[in-house]
Amino acid sequence: MRKIPPDVVFEETSVGRLEREIWLASDEEIDRILADFGVPSPPELSKPGVYLQTTPAYIVQENLKKNDVVLVPVGSTEYHGKHLPPGADTLFVTQICEAVRRYTEKQGRPVGLAWPIAYGAHPWHHYGMPGTVIIEEDHLRDFIIDIMLGLWNAGYRKQIFVNNHGHFWVLESAVQTFMKRYQLPGIYRMIDWHRAARKFFRTKDRGGELETDFVHADESETSLALLLVPDMVDMRHAVDTYPQGYLPEGHMDKAVDGLGRPSKWSDGQGHQPLEWFSTPEGVVGRATLGDPKKVKRAVAFILKYLTMLIDEILQTFPPGKVPSKVTYRSEEELEPYLKEPGSEGWKPVYGLIGRP
Numbered sequence: 001m002r003k004i005p006p007d008v009v010f011e012e013t014s015v016g017r018l019e020r021e022i023w024l025a026s027d028e029e030i031d032r033i034l035a036d037f038g039v040p041s042p043p044e045l046s047k048p049g050v051y052l053q054t055t056p057a058y059i060v061q062e063n064l065k066k067n068d069v070v071l072v073p074v075g076s077t078e079y080h081g082k083h084l085p086p087g088a089d090t091l092f093v094t095q096i097c098e099a100v101r102r103y104t105e106k107q108g109r110p111v112g113l114a115w116p117i118a119y120g121a122h123p124w125h126h127y128g129m130p131g132t133v134i135i136e137e138d139h140l141r142d143f144i145i146d147i148m149l150g151l152w153n154a155g156y157r158k159q160i161f162v163n164n165h166g167h168f169w170v171l172e173s174a175v176q177t178f179m180k181r182y183q184l185p186g187i188y189r190m191i192d193w194h195r196a197a198r199k200f201f202r203t204k205d206r207g208g209e210l211e212t213d214f215v216h217a218d219e220s221e222t223s224l225a226l227l228l229v230p231d232m233v234d235m236r237h238a239v240d241t242y243p244q245g246y247l248p249e250g251h252m253d254k255a256v257d258g259l260g261r262p263s264k265w266s267d268g269q270g271h272q273p274l275e276w277f278s279t280p281e282g283v284v285g286r287a288t289l290g291d292p293k294k295v296k297r298a299v300a301f302i303l304k305y306l307t308m309l310i311d312e313i314l315q316t317f318p319p320g321k322v323p324s325k326v327t328y329r330s331e332e333e334l335e336p337y338l339k340e341p342g343s344e345g346w347k348p349v350y351g352l353i354g355r356p
Helices: 014-024 025-036 057-064 089-107 137-153 167-183 219-228 290-315
Strands: 069-074 158-163 186-194
Touching: 025 290, 057 137, 069 089, 069 137, 069 290, 089 158, 089 219, 089 290, 137 167, 137 290, 158 167, 158 290, 167 186, 186 290, 219 290
Parallel strands: 069 158, 158 186
Antiparallel strands: none
16 A cells, blocks of 8 residues: 655545545556556557547537547657657657547547647756757747637637646746637636646655656656657666756755745746756756656546546536636627537637727
8 A cells, every 4th residue: 555645635626536546546556547548659640530630620520519628738849868859848748638538539528639839938048958949938928829719719618738848937828818818718727737747756755756856858757758658768878967056955946846945946047057058968867767667657647637627627618618707708799709610600709809
């Protein structure tokens, strides 16, 4: 029986009960959950019928009547050392979202899945790393807002952006700007999945399964790659690094904010050297410790959590229904835009652009 560390609290909510269930599950039970979701599986980016962009439009419309939630994976193109591909962030999150889609399809109501955002914004200390393609944050925010508007117009008024990269402040800004700009009723969630699963990225000395805290291209991310995209990993090139900041440890948290420190890792600059000077290897931590077993529980949790979130959204707002008190636009004004896309009387949402 796995023990619950004294500092781990599971709320008496559906989320807390799920966390507790995953924490206490045996290794065999975790393997069964992963198998239910088809993890691992080959990437399905070009497989017919998986993404909105690879599915005939009439099937998309039929599925919308069963499930009008859409997942949008958000990754990056970023140097992850010589042993991992630069698209690791994008690959991790697409594998997770594809697994959720497979599972909901077995339930008879497949969640919508959009092609990923494969380039990201970056904090200053990432700049200059070879292989890292940087999108300035204003451009990325507007790009996300445009995607949100297009998906809304297509009938997806419940949107979950699943993030796997260190630019979360841009996603937060995007959802707030979208609502202020358009005031369109819906459910919009930006989820940094590592943070959502932070309890399952704990180190062994804190009751978890990892030797080191999650940072970048390290033990945690290498373990994820070995679990989710093993054919894209070459451990012969894995290295360990021991980066040092200018200030003593304890002020800034690590990647998943699991230590409860005063500041997030992204809350400042200048307290550490640029990565090009401190870790030019592209690895921030001990990649040689990577082992897929170490992250199975975290992945099992996020798969179950996203599925539960989709279910709870649809229980509260069945397909075609949206919350009513999240906009100052009147029901009369919105009525034609909320109709099924392409149906009689429907109006494209772009007709609202520029109107208060």
